[in-house]
Amino acid sequence: MFAPGHIVYMDKLAVGPAARGKIDIAAPVVDNLKAIAQAKGKQVNDLTVVILDRPRNAQYIADCRACGARLKLITDGDVAAGLSTALDGTGVDVLMGIGGSPEGVITASALKCMGGEIQCRLWPRDESEKKYALEMGYRLDKTLGIDDLVHSDNVFFSATGITDGELLRGVHYISGGATTDSLVMRSRSGTVRRIQATHRWEKLTKFSSVEYMSD
Numbered sequence: 153m154f155a156p157g158h159i160v161y162m163d164k165l166a167v168g169p170a171a172r173g174k175i176d177i178a179a180p181v182v183d184n185l186k187a188i189a190q191a192k193g194k195q196v197n198d199l200t201v202v203i204l205d206r207p208r209n210a211q212y213i214a215d216c217r218a219c220g221a222r223l224k225l226i227t228d229g230d231v232a233a234g235l236s237t238a239l240d241g242t243g244v245d246v247l248m249g250i251g252g253s254p255e256g257v258i259t260a261s262a263l264k265c266m267g268g269e270i271q272c273r274l275w276p277r278d279e280s281e282k283k284y285a286l287e288m289g290y291r292l293d294k295t296l297g298i299d300d301l302v303h304s305d306n307v308f309f310s311a312t313g314i315t316d317g318e319l320l321r322g323v324h325y326i327s328g329g330a331t332t333d334s335l336v337m338r339s340r341s342g343t344v345r346r347i348q349a350t351h352r353w354e355k356l357t358k359f360s361s362v363e364y365m366s367d
Contacts, residue, residue, distance in 0.1 A: 153261070154301045156253035158284050161208075161275040162296075164230070164256050166247040168238035169267035177271040177295055181215035181248070188246055196221055199245040202233040209249040216248070231311075232319040234259035235335075238268035242318070250275050260301035262309045265337035266344060272296045307339040329353050
């Protein structure tokens with residue numbers, strides 16, 4: 153897995169399987185939106201673009217609005233947004249914008265399992281990070297594809313909701329236990345499982361060192 157070190161942000165462009173091979177992070181926003189729309193049999197104004205609502209993404213937001221695409225601005229959680237591009241029923245077509253580098257690698261792991269695509273470029277925040285990138289041998293103009301971010305073709309990915317979100321339901325406590333909602337995937341088989349589990353404290357305390365709640 154790609155290790156960005158002290159470069160904590162990446163510029164990202166992610167899509168699901170239908171638009172795989174049709175995107176280019178170095179191209180203008182309008183060109184990418186047109187290519188994605190064509191691949192999905194839609195018009196640009198039918199696309200929903202998810203972008204982190206941050207000042208650093210102001211140009212992305214302006215460009216998408218100028219194209220007439222629908223915007224979904226989020227305050228955090230661009231891993232879930234990246235996954236949503238490849239899941240049916242989310243209404244999300246593409247993730248764009250600058251967000252966390254570790255999250256970009258995690259998103260690449262999931263999209264490799266689901267047949268999607270992500271392209272990233274390192275985004276240093278200041279001159280010290282640019283200098284660090286050069287010292288590490290990173291090219292700031294290089295497009296990092298999904299195989300650059302996650303080399304293996306046998307990737308396992310899992311996510312469990314902590315609080316309720318659009319992608320996963322959070323932990324809910326019941327009498328004597330709790331319920332959880334998880335996604336589990338494997339790239340080699342392409343299998344995506346949704347696991348809704350019930351956990352019973354009485355059973356778990358017999359073999360676990362964790363001190364569980366009694367109710």
